[in-house]
Amino acid sequence: MRKKIVAGNWKMNLNDSEASELIQNVNAEKINDVELIIFPPFLYLDRAVNNSIQTKVGAQNCYPENSGAFTGEISPEQLQSVGVEFCLVGHSERRSILGESNAFLKSKVNALLSNQLQVVFCCGEVKEERESGVQNQIVKNQLEESLFHLSEEDFQNVIVAYEPVWAIGTGLTASSDQAEEMHAFIRSLIAQKYSESTAENTSILYGGSCNPTNAQELFSKENVDGGLIGGAALKADSFLAIAKSF
Ligand code: PGA
Numbered sequence: 196m197r198k199k200i201v202a203g204n205w206k207m208n209l210n211d212s213e214a215s216e217l218i219q220n221v222n223a224e225k226i227n228d229v230e231l232i233i234f235p236p237f238l239y240l241d242r243a244v245n246n247s248i249q250t251k252v253g254a255q256n257c258y259p260e261n262s263g264a265f266t267g268e269i270s271p272e273q274l275q276s277v278g279v280e281f282c283l284v285g286h287s288e289r290r291s292i293l294g295e296s297n298a299f300l301k302s303k304v305n306a307l308l309s310n311q312l313q314v315v316f317c318c319g320e321v322k323e324e325r326e327s328g329v330q331n332q333i334v335k336n337q338l339e340e341s342l343f344h345l346s347e348e349d350f351q352n353v354i355v356a357y358e359p360v361w362a363i364g365t366g367l368t369a370s371s372d373q374a375e376e377m378h379a380f381i382r383s384l385i386a387q388k389y390s391e392s393t394a395e396n397t398s399i400l401y402g403g404s405c406n407p408t409n410a411q412e413l414f415s416k417e418n419v420d421g422g423l424i425g426g427a428a429l430k431a432d433s434f435l436a437i438a439k440s441f
Contacts, residue, residue: 203233206236211239218239232281253279254279272310284341287360317358318337319334334381368403411440
């Protein structure tokens with residue numbers, strides 16, 4: 196059975212004391228049957244690992260080398276050494292603002308898996324692509340060019356997050372039917388590439404303006420296994436309310 200997951204992407208938000216408070220508060224109430232993962236900025240990862248009772252901890256980014264002259268970057272090996280268990284790859288903000296290509300994301304996936312970190316791989320189309328009806332092709336290319344080189348064994352350490360770019364931070368959410376349609380499509384691609392059982396066991400999260408009001412409807416869909424939450428993850432009460440929406 197695949198896991199239900201609610202993950203909070205804090206992005207470049209919160210100062211030192213606000214981060215401590217949020218780490219404490221998302222661990223203050225016991226949530227059953229849902230894996231909670233938080234993705235704080237690098238600065239607070241060590242603290243998050245050391246103060247987490249129920250939350251798992253992930254990084255928002257990494258550089259695909261173990262060490263060396265890469266000023267300002269953080270390696271999967273370094274993340275693993277402080278107890279980080281997950282890393283985001285392919286978030287639309289890094290694709291568009293930092294210009295990360297599918298090929299570069301593939302190298303991050305490889306570097307993370309070879310350091311025993313789990314990958315939360317983000318994919319999704321922009322507004323113009325949705326309007327011209329090519330969203331399935333876009334997502335298929337993203338998966339094929341960054342993930343589908345993996346062995347079936349390595350793919351067990353991948354979580355997919357479908358995040359339509361037009362829904363991120365905009366207050367516009369994909370309808371639960373739009374989300375379900377894409378999630379079912381992604382699962383069918385995984386089944387074709389690997390096997391029915393790997394497809395059934397892969398958690399596919401929805402991201403993009405998910406909040407306590409719409410989470411229940413989204414999570415009621417068969418192929419929606421949870422959410423990758425941005426804005427609503429910055430307050431413990433809304434993050435935990437989303438986790439209780441299954
Ligand atoms: P949002 O962000 O929930 O603020 O739309 C989601 C994300 O970027 O992962």
